[in-house]
Amino acid sequence: MTIHYQVYGEGEPVVLVHGWAMHSGIWRDFAEQLAQTRRVVCVDLPGHGLSAEMPEFTLESVCEQLSRIVDSKACWIGWSLGGSVSLAMARLFPEAVSSVVLLASNPCFVENADWPGMPENQLDLFAKNLSVDCESTLLRFLSLQINGLPEFKTLSKKLSAALRESRMPTAKTLQDGLTVLKQADLRQVLAELRLPVAAMLGEKDTLVPVRIGEAMQAINPYLHLSVIKNAGHAPFLSHRPELIESLNEFLAQP
Template sequence: MTGIHREIYGQGRPLVMLHGWAMHSGIWREFARQLARHRQVICLDLPGHGRSAGLEQFDLPAIGSALFDAIPVNRFSLLGWSLGATVALDMAARCPDRVQSLFLLSGNPKFVKNTDWPGVRPEVLDGFVAQLSDDTKLTLQRFLGLQVQGLPESRQLLQQLRLAVHECDAPARDALQGGLQILKNSDLRKSLVGMRCPITVMQGDKDTLIPAQTGQSIKALNSRVDLHVLANAGHVPFLSHARQLCDILAAAE
């Protein structure tokens, strides 16, 4: 593998899409093709994930630099899901001249919960960090299950996730550990406060990783945020609520 792997669909206004932790672009290929009916969709594998080469240091500055170099257009909209949302938010803050608009899907500028912010309990991420050292495969299976937990169609969605994920080998352990450290330690709330590009936040009200109140907390940081909470959606609404997301994205431009 060399460089950053990308898949490009359609023509028109460019939309760059970044997947989540332990995943790759294949996870939302069908969703990308739906979006490509109206625009050019550029899907990137994060460094060390899917078919992309790894980095010596898996941190936000290095990831952003590698991804910016791989994007074949100067100005674009940017959509990030989960860990990809954290990466996308950081990229938009670093290079506002290139990011025309920002879409955060099932994301959180501060992934970990504390007394004044909704998020994942720290011990949940710590558990994944510890388990990776013992059994990477089991850890990834547990993470997939968590993303659809509590949904009526959880079995079907879990099967879709598994089929897509297994298209590529699992990411290297250093990339997985690095991604968890980014989620555990990053706090990009200040970046959101001063961001001037249009921001759209999309989340599910049944998401076990992004609490339902996260959207309102984000909107309190930046009143210009366009918030959409999808009823009966979990952490993977591009699988369960693709049509609604397509409508939101079309209306935002």
């Protein structure tokens, strides 16, 4: 199958992995700025953007495909679902990963008694609504990512335009992605990770609660935690300078 990706700049490699239902185009402005000092690779996950769909969208099968596009160790920056992919890459293909950044991401997205996350019934509702009206469901999901931010209207236009910029994933790919979000529990991977790892969270994120940062540090005390003040679920769109600063600080560490 074919994995589509774009490369910006030269230098130490960074791989950007987008979130559920999106594609690599969502990174464009952010990637161009980051590429002033690094080689930035933006990938389309299978079935998203210009990448071919796969029979079954699982973390294992996705990582197998992504492993074929990297030729050296890189920092993997995963947004939302992309964070799960990045952690799985570190476990399955450690030769391709030098460090991991979980951007507005959670190693276990579903909340339980001892872990903050999304209510399981919220993910179930998304899954149910996809079969009724796919586009409207995706637009509602996008609005949750920036809900409550002062620049809501501007960001909403950016997200909606990005969604329509490329072909929409099929209902099956979207359902499979929701299944990953619902079932994947990568806390043990995070706990055992011996690579540099960072979590960069939006203070006002309604999908990945900011208190998840302390929970992640509790299981991996070496985790580098940054909280982007007043940001929501897409800080690379709303708070790009602050996020670039946090990334440069993390990546500059020996």
